[in-house]
Amino acid sequence: MRSPFAPACPARQWRVAAVELGPSGPGAGELSRVLACQRAADLADRPGEPGICPAELRGLLVPPYCGRRVLFTATDVTGHVVGWARLGLYEAFHRDVAHAAITVHPAVRRCGVGSMLLDALAWAARTWHRSRLIVDAPRTRATEAFASRHGLFVSGRDLHSRLDLDGPELPHRLVAAVNPAAANPGGLPRQRRRHARPGPGDGFATLCWSGPCPDEFLSGYVSTLDYLHAAQPSGPLPAPSPADASAPDSDTNSRFEPGSSPGVTPFTSAEVRHREQSASRAGLREYTVCLIDQTTGRIAALSSAHTPDGLRGEQNETVVAPDYRGLGLAVRVKAQLIRGLLAAEPSLAILDTYNAVDNHRMLAVNRRLGFRPLDTHAAWTLTL
The missing domain is CATH 3.40.630.30 (Gcn5-related N-acetyltransferase (GNAT))
Known part of the structure; x- marks a missing residue:
C-alpha cells in the first residue's frame, strides 16, 4: 500500500501549527492524529514493543501545575501529521526554562520536520521570556547529529x-x-x-x-x-x-x-x-x-x-x-x-x-x- 506521505520532502512543504491545551489536554480528534504519528515513531524506534496508548499520550499533554502546555503539529499538504512537539512552561518553578520533546514520523525523517518544530518551540519559548529550551530525547546517533546541527548541548542524563x-x-x-x-x-x-x-x-x-x-x-x-x-x-x-x-x-x-x-x-x-x-x-x-x-x-x-x-x-x-x-x-x-x-x-x-x-x-x-x-x-x- 502506498504511503500517504509524498516521497519528496522539501522543508517548505510542511506547515506547523500550535495550540495551547486546556486542563483535559487535546480533544479526541487532535489526540488521534498525534497518536498515529507517535505510534509510527514507536514502531520504528522500539520494534516489538507496544506503542503508546491514548491515556499515556494524554498524560504527557495536560498542562503542568501553574503553567502552560502547548502542542505543536507539523502537517503535510494533505493534512497528515508528520511530526509533533510538546512545550511545558512552568510558572511555579523554572520560570526561565521551557521544557519540550519532539517526535517525527519515520517516513519523513531528515527532511526538515524536526528543525521546523525546534524553531517553533524556540520562538514560543522566547515569546514567554524563557532563556533556555530543554528538549528531552534518547541519546542516539540521530539525536547527537541533530543537536550538533542546532547548537544544543547535554545538561543532564537519565538512565x-x-x-x-x-x-x-x-x-x-x-x-x-x-x-x-x-x-x-x-x-x-x-x-x-x-x-x-x-x-x-x-x-x-x-x-x-x-x-x-x-x-x-x-x-x-x-x-x-x-x-x-x-x-x-x-x-x-x-x-x-x-x-x-x-x-x-x-x-x-x-x-x-x-x-x-x-x-x-x-x-x-x-x-x-x-x-x-x-x-x-x-x-x-x-x-x-x-x-x-x-x-x-x-x-x-x-x-x-x-x-x-x-x-x-x-x-x-x-x-x-x-x-x-x-x-x-x-x-x-x-x-x-x-x-x-x-x-x-x-x-x-x-x-x-x-x-x-x-x-x-x-x-x-x-x-x-x-x-x-x-x-x-x-x-x-x-x-x-
Missing part, C-alpha cells in the same frame, strides 16, 4: 531501566527486599551491606493507596515528597527534573517536572492535587506506598507508579526522608510498591523507570530488584 514483572526471580527478590530475614539469599548476588536492614516489625508501618492521597496523610506526604527539592544543589543551570541531580534515595521518571533552582518553591498540597487530577483526567491509574514511622507518625519513605493500560507501568518518585536514610528503606518501599502493583494489575508485564546516571544509590536499588538498563535519555539544552 532508562526496565523491570520484567513476570521474571522468575522477581518474587524472591521482592521477599528479600521487604523481609530479608525470611528470604533465602541463595542464588542472588551477594552485596556488601554498610547498614543493617530493618525487618517488618521494626516500627515502620506500610500505608498504600490508589488514586489521590487520603486527606489525612496529604500534609505528611507533601513534606516527604519535597525532599526531592531539598536534596538537590542549586546552580546556574537548573536540572530539567529532580532525577537529574544526584539526590540520594530519590528517583523519578518525570523528566519535565521542576527541579532545583534559585527560584524554586516547595511541593504544595495544591500541586499534588493538580497532578492527581491531571492523571485521573488522562486515564492513568496511580498507586502509592509509604512507610510510616509508628513512633512519630512521619512518612519515612514513599514510592509511586502509574499504568495507562494495565500492561505497562512507569515508576514515579521514590523518596526517603534524610533522617531515615541508610536503613534500606528505598529498596523496601519500592518492593512493596511492586507487590501492590502486581496484586492490583495482574496483567502488568513491565515497569519502567528513569534515574539520573549519577544517582548511584537508586541505581543500586534498581539493580537489586532486577531492573535492567535499556538506554540513556539526555536533556538537550538550547540557549535562547
Whole structure:
C-alpha cells in the first residue's frame, strides 16, 4: 500500500501549527492524529514493543501545575501529521526554562520536520521570556547529529531501566527486599551491606493507596515528597527534573517536572492535587506506598507508579526522608510498591523507570530488584 506521505520532502512543504491545551489536554480528534504519528515513531524506534496508548499520550499533554502546555503539529499538504512537539512552561518553578520533546514520523525523517518544530518551540519559548529550551530525547546517533546541527548541548542524563514483572526471580527478590530475614539469599548476588536492614516489625508501618492521597496523610506526604527539592544543589543551570541531580534515595521518571533552582518553591498540597487530577483526567491509574514511622507518625519513605493500560507501568518518585536514610528503606518501599502493583494489575508485564546516571544509590536499588538498563535519555539544552 502506498504511503500517504509524498516521497519528496522539501522543508517548505510542511506547515506547523500550535495550540495551547486546556486542563483535559487535546480533544479526541487532535489526540488521534498525534497518536498515529507517535505510534509510527514507536514502531520504528522500539520494534516489538507496544506503542503508546491514548491515556499515556494524554498524560504527557495536560498542562503542568501553574503553567502552560502547548502542542505543536507539523502537517503535510494533505493534512497528515508528520511530526509533533510538546512545550511545558512552568510558572511555579523554572520560570526561565521551557521544557519540550519532539517526535517525527519515520517516513519523513531528515527532511526538515524536526528543525521546523525546534524553531517553533524556540520562538514560543522566547515569546514567554524563557532563556533556555530543554528538549528531552534518547541519546542516539540521530539525536547527537541533530543537536550538533542546532547548537544544543547535554545538561543532564537519565538512565532508562526496565523491570520484567513476570521474571522468575522477581518474587524472591521482592521477599528479600521487604523481609530479608525470611528470604533465602541463595542464588542472588551477594552485596556488601554498610547498614543493617530493618525487618517488618521494626516500627515502620506500610500505608498504600490508589488514586489521590487520603486527606489525612496529604500534609505528611507533601513534606516527604519535597525532599526531592531539598536534596538537590542549586546552580546556574537548573536540572530539567529532580532525577537529574544526584539526590540520594530519590528517583523519578518525570523528566519535565521542576527541579532545583534559585527560584524554586516547595511541593504544595495544591500541586499534588493538580497532578492527581491531571492523571485521573488522562486515564492513568496511580498507586502509592509509604512507610510510616509508628513512633512519630512521619512518612519515612514513599514510592509511586502509574499504568495507562494495565500492561505497562512507569515508576514515579521514590523518596526517603534524610533522617531515615541508610536503613534500606528505598529498596523496601519500592518492593512493596511492586507487590501492590502486581496484586492490583495482574496483567502488568513491565515497569519502567528513569534515574539520573549519577544517582548511584537508586541505581543500586534498581539493580537489586532486577531492573535492567535499556538506554540513556539526555536533556538537550538550547540557549535562547
